[in-house]
Amino acid sequence: MEVHVKQNRSAREPQDNRARMLISCPDGPGIVAAVSQFLYEHGANIVQSDQYTMDPDGGMFFMRVEFDLPQLADNLESLQQSFEQIAGRFQMKWTINQVSRKKRLAIFVSKEDHCLVELLWHWQAGDLDAEIAMVVSNHNDMRSYVESFGIPFHHIPVTADTKQEAERRQLEVIGSDIDVIVLARYMQIISPSFIEHYRNRIINIHHSFLPAFVGGKPYAQAYNRGVKIIGATAHYVTEELDGGPIIEQDVQRVSHSDNVNELKRIGRTIERVVLARAVQWHVEDRILVHQNKTVVFN
Amino acid sequence: MEVHVKQNRSAREPQDNRARMLISCPDGPGIVAAVSQFLYEHGANIVQSDQYTMDPDGGMFFMRVEFDLPQLADNLESLQQSFEQIAGRFQMKWTINQVSRKKRLAIFVSKEDHCLVELLWHWQAGDLDAEIAMVVSNHNDMRSYVESFGIPFHHIPVTADTKQEAERRQLEVIGSDIDVIVLARYMQIISPSFIEHYRNRIINIHHSFLPAFVGGKPYAQAYNRGVKIIGATAHYVTEELDGGPIIEQDVQRVSHSDNVNELKRIGRTIERVVLARAVQWHVEDRILVHQNKTVVFN
Amino acid sequence: MEVHVKQNRSAREPQDNRARMLISCPDGPGIVAAVSQFLYEHGANIVQSDQYTMDPDGGMFFMRVEFDLPQLADNLESLQQSFEQIAGRFQMKWTINQVSRKKRLAIFVSKEDHCLVELLWHWQAGDLDAEIAMVVSNHNDMRSYVESFGIPFHHIPVTADTKQEAERRQLEVIGSDIDVIVLARYMQIISPSFIEHYRNRIINIHHSFLPAFVGGKPYAQAYNRGVKIIGATAHYVTEELDGGPIIEQDVQRVSHSDNVNELKRIGRTIERVVLARAVQWHVEDRILVHQNKTVVFN
Amino acid sequence: MEVHVKQNRSAREPQDNRARMLISCPDGPGIVAAVSQFLYEHGANIVQSDQYTMDPDGGMFFMRVEFDLPQLADNLESLQQSFEQIAGRFQMKWTINQVSRKKRLAIFVSKEDHCLVELLWHWQAGDLDAEIAMVVSNHNDMRSYVESFGIPFHHIPVTADTKQEAERRQLEVIGSDIDVIVLARYMQIISPSFIEHYRNRIINIHHSFLPAFVGGKPYAQAYNRGVKIIGATAHYVTEELDGGPIIEQDVQRVSHSDNVNELKRIGRTIERVVLARAVQWHVEDRILVHQNKTVVFN
CATH class of the missing domain: 3.30.70.260 (ACT domain)
Structure with a gap:
């Protein structure tokens, strides 16, 4: 290895x-x-x-x-x-x-690994100039993969009942010297008090459509209306769900012949590319936030 | 001339x-x-x-x-x-x-001319294989421009009070042999009964954002949240405002340094390109509609 | 593991x-x-x-x-x-x-791993519906990484003197039941006789620029002329170097502020995305070749 | 009018x-x-x-x-x-x-009007902050169209024999207070001595492909190799044909089903959009040239 x-x-x-x-x-x-x-x-x-x-x-x-x-x-x-x-x-x-003092990242992940794999590849290729200090997950699936890179892995399960306690443990393992938290398809809502600790330092990625679809199963909705373009948005996490300052977005063309699974597959590739760019710009101090908007000098 | x-x-x-x-x-x-x-x-x-x-x-x-x-x-x-x-x-x-029987278009327009100019240019260049039978507008501004192409221009003012009567007159000038109506930035809502006459034969263009913004002043909202991509959607008009089957979409990158006016300017170019493609595919019989979705064979 | x-x-x-x-x-x-x-x-x-x-x-x-x-x-x-x-x-x-009989791939790689990592990720995610039968390399660097996926790895060094013998050994380890060979940044020229064995079944990826640059150090040339877009082309290998039928291409915007290293980094991400699409279309029988041109039904 | x-x-x-x-x-x-x-x-x-x-x-x-x-x-x-x-x-x-002293443009055009129409539309829409001082053409086709905007039109025919004399007349009508010359599909080669008068002040547009095709009939060559992306490049004119500093580029996806005429049609839309952006950036003083490269602050 x-x-x-x-x-x-x-x-x-x-x-x-x-x-x-x-x-x-x-x-x-x-x-x-x-x-x-x-x-x-x-x-x-x-x-x-x-x-x-x-x-x-x-x-x-x-x-x-x-x-x-x-x-x-x-x-x-x-x-x-x-x-x-x-x-x-x-x-x-x-x-x-x-510049020589690399930013320390904590990556949060659930079961989907595509964003995590992308970040680790960029890191290993020398293209992400940061230290990946740990990976935190509410599932144990990625442990051996993460540990094979020599990166500590913390499994902290989250249920509706244990959410508060889980966040307490997350803050504990994160400690005091993490610069930025990357939600690499971490499928839990972050509480306002947690967000307050890391204001404009938690980066999330989510799918985006043109025009938008409110509510559940967005890919199914997008398919049903026959969208021609799907995208992804990386943003800082605020108290408003998926409503924080946008860091980066990108899209890809799709057609009527892409079924819901194919839309999701294409969406995964956009998500990982967009998230990787957003994280890179953050660690290179390229982003300033004012109110709900970013200024990105890239 | x-x-x-x-x-x-x-x-x-x-x-x-x-x-x-x-x-x-x-x-x-x-x-x-x-x-x-x-x-x-x-x-x-x-x-x-x-x-x-x-x-x-x-x-x-x-x-x-x-x-x-x-x-x-x-x-x-x-x-x-x-x-x-x-x-x-x-x-x-x-x-x-x-194929040799060209589709007959009626273009509806208000005060913004960018989509109209684009369609006339494509038509004049031989790239839009259709007959532009008339332009209908609730304003008189475009008359001389339209007539310089030898195309009939009908000025039918619309107010809240006269809307029903105006639509009656529109149907009258359109007559019985128009194949498709193109709303080239026509800023009036079409009534359900009018739509019923031209089911899946009225094409509209509207700005779109990633993710979406509900309510008024969408460009200002997009600016305030610092979107990195803006777009446009061409769709068939249904009773649900801006909710009909999507024909075509496209986007362009923007940055924090584009102010609201510049976003609008960029938006205009996307709108005219997207609308022109949608109209072309319609007149070339490339679009089938099922429920709220298009199949576009292009 | x-x-x-x-x-x-x-x-x-x-x-x-x-x-x-x-x-x-x-x-x-x-x-x-x-x-x-x-x-x-x-x-x-x-x-x-x-x-x-x-x-x-x-x-x-x-x-x-x-x-x-x-x-x-x-x-x-x-x-x-x-x-x-x-x-x-x-x-x-x-x-x-x-469809249930998965195509068997042999991936050829040299020292750069980005395309290999991408293909293995798509394969592991279930998005590349193929069997990766082996990885062949003229260097030994990727052995442990490849073997960690349970995939056989063959190290066959190539020098100017041993090229013919190396190709003989490659054909030997490939055997008779490989459907397609993917050159995932394999930096050796394939001989005409080898190509003849796998006509339209060897897929290569190379950087591309708008407009083009002939000769060595293309990224440096592109930087010196200040290109605004860089891209990558996946194609079938023919006797004409980088001149075979194009399967897929894509691009990304760059600016004057991207130095040669950054252009290369951006280029790597385009290369892996484009190569992955080309391989997927090949294994899904979406590509027909006629003369020097592909028809891609996707 | x-x-x-x-x-x-x-x-x-x-x-x-x-x-x-x-x-x-x-x-x-x-x-x-x-x-x-x-x-x-x-x-x-x-x-x-x-x-x-x-x-x-x-x-x-x-x-x-x-x-x-x-x-x-x-x-x-x-x-x-x-x-x-x-x-x-x-x-x-x-x-x-x-800023209030608008740059003065001379637009050179031959028979294809798409780039000219685009520039005039942007100008008329108030999006091109310049004065279009004149249109110069080696053909007379566009006269009435140009004059309908109130813009002077100069017809200066060019043949192999009269080229030198034609350039002399062009310089004469241009006079001494034109800031930038835009070759809006002007199909004549500009002589080195003419270029010397307007170093980094003549903007040209030409089609570009990924990868590139040398020689005549580039669209036919692109079709024959089945390119998946076509583009356009706006650049300053230098003594090296189509080899000057690149100002802007853009692309669009195409497929095997687009024939040569359709490639040309798509190419025209890319050309006019790219040229319009390049001209706008020039008149807004956004471009610096060093050696054969631009720095574009946009």
Whole structure:
């Protein structure tokens, strides 16, 4: 099993001195100047920079800066402290993340494995620059598969009666240093209090149709109305079921001759591709959330 | 204005002897054999044939046959009479249309012209093999544009009070020989009694989103939730608003940086492309409707 | 490892009595009638039927019929013998395959695993209705991964000097009952004599660009010209390198900000999706080849 | 004809004080800081800003800034003069354009009208924020159509013998204040000396296939190899035929049942959509060219 247990093989060069800065604040004159001047004065070299203003007249301003700073590890803390002054002046919400400090993922899964397999393949191929810290499931089916990659697997059954206790145990195994939770076809509703712990850090994937179908058996409904396109939506989880900020979507054409099983099969491939993109963008600090909307700098 | 008033310039060869047959019936053994044997014995040569069975166990069967028959014009009526026996045996709903007899369209439009312009361009380029018999509008804005193509234009205003009378006048100008009505962004709801006259012969286009947004201002809602894909759906009009059988759909990617106006602009291009495809498939007898679903042989 | 070694779990119902017929012949009157009449008289029920005539005036005719026949296993041989007469009359090339007799695949792979992983996932998910009889590689890297699925793995090194001998050994391990060979990023050129053994039964995948780039380092060339779309093409292998009949293609949008590594990463996902579709269509007898072109009834 | 001759109806608010700045220069520390600080100090408010560095180690740097400056018309010249110092320091190629000063287009066309019709529709709908100053054609067919929009039409025939003289006359009618030339299916090769006058300001559209086909009759070649996807590429014209920097590309799926005429018809719709996007991005100053590659900030 040596192929499986080895760590992911990144083709990327070491980026020990690279960092990413994310900023949201009310728009106003001088923000870009202040941030770029600050970085310049501290010896940082901007590698990539994206800005977006939602509405030029009094809207929100969003910025992502990728920069290199010599001896980043030693200097990051003082850089962050110095930045407090600018952040305060413009009422910024902001983060600076070291690229070399990989984000830690917990993947939640139930019985369908297609999204899990996709994420593990991307991870193993070096295309998902993150650490998969654990897989949590309400079923035991995936244990040996997950463990063959050397990844811890936690089986936490969930029933209507034990839901609260199950979430308590989930939070326990997750601990305090998981950056993002990926619901890779995890078929349980997450409680508001759990969501509150991981606001804009839980990513879910669900099928989507053009136009939409409300209620149960959406693939059967889609088949019955003869849709020509099916899709999937990756989004952050909020208290409104499947109603959180959209990160990514994609579609594929289908025809009358695709039966419900074939629609589901096609849907699985869209789901795993869309979820993998959304997770990648999250771990690369490409997503900012404002109200119920994402700004994705990709 | 000689460019405008000349008829559409078809690049197609004359197909005087070509016909298209559409069949829907309960599935059962021997249907394809009976139909193809019938055509063979009557001297017809099958050019293209498509079949589809919705459910092998007792579902519906759909068939489209394109065939050449020498002296079609003289022989069509007797061919149709002879076919009655087979049709009766298998409880078929069926039609046989001469390709050279172009379908007659009435286009309904309000103030937005993008779908109308697209249809006229396809028609003029010889890509829409139909006769545009008239344009009907509740506004007078498009009159000179439409008339420059030599197409009759009927202005029939509609208000809440005059709706019933307006529909009566619409039916009057349409007369008895229009094959299909295209709602090219016609912003009035069609009454059930009008729909009944043109069951599965009124084509509408509307914007669609992934996932869907219920209620008013859908583009604003889509913008507020940061959708990454917008689309359009062409469908036959039924009593359920925007709920009829889907003919065609398509989408385009958008991003957070597209504002509501830009989403609408992109939406217009998807709408006109999707509507043009749906109309083309209808006039080429490629669409069969069963319950709330289309079978499109394209 | 129980997840891995278990066979693929098909969600499909048993289709013991279902068969698929593929026909190519010069077009002429009466073919559909003769075939469908033949099947009807032998007690077969046509489930799906597709025809296509390349050129109504003297072109080729292609047909795919899916049918159910009671006691198929017992009756297939006599059905085939009876069909010889019709086949002779119309100069048909034809096959009838039992759906329950799964096609046997040999997958060839070098060092890149993305296409192999995709095929194994589809197979394990029950979406690839075939038997993966073996994996053959010129490297040993994938052995433990492949064997964890219970699939035999053959390591046959290839060098410029040993190429002929290597192909001899490949043919030996393949034996006489492999239906199709899938080159899942197998980075060796196949010799004409090998191709001759498996005419239209070797499927390859390669990257494709819009427009095209001739010569080495295509991703670097594509990057240097700033392509906005990259794609992949699955095709049957012929003596002309990457020039055989195209089975399937797909694309994804990219932008100036995707560097060569990112283009390659995106390319890998397109390659595996496109190859998986092509293999599925092949094993479902959906592809007919005429000269350098496929007819795909999907 | 009042619909036609009226100017395009822009839904946009007046943007009298908005400008767009485009910068290309070798990358180095402090560029973003210097530019944004400069704009801030001159009272400009950055509305949108995009940067891209081709290669963090010594590559090129590209920047687009959209900003509002009070009394822009009065202040633009002094702003530009002041900027010279920064531009010199970083060896910048740069422009600042007033948004309210619409770019002037000359459209070249031959006999196929689909791209011309598309551009005129976008222009009339207010979606193409430019002035269409003239249409130049080597044929007279489009005269009345173009003139019905109130746009001057110049018929300049071209033959092998008169090519040089024809280009001289074209340059004459174009005059000195055309910003961009759009080849809307203009079927003549442009000479190097003409190209030199309008370096990176002549936009062409041509069909593209996956993979590519060299030589004549590309649609026939594509049909013969059974391509599953056809596309179009909009690019700047260089001395290498169809080899200039790509601005935009798009594709559509086709199948074996689409004959050469249908491929061409589908191709026309892709061409006009792709060309319209490319022209729009050009007139909105979204495109920077470096060597044979574009950076498109859209």
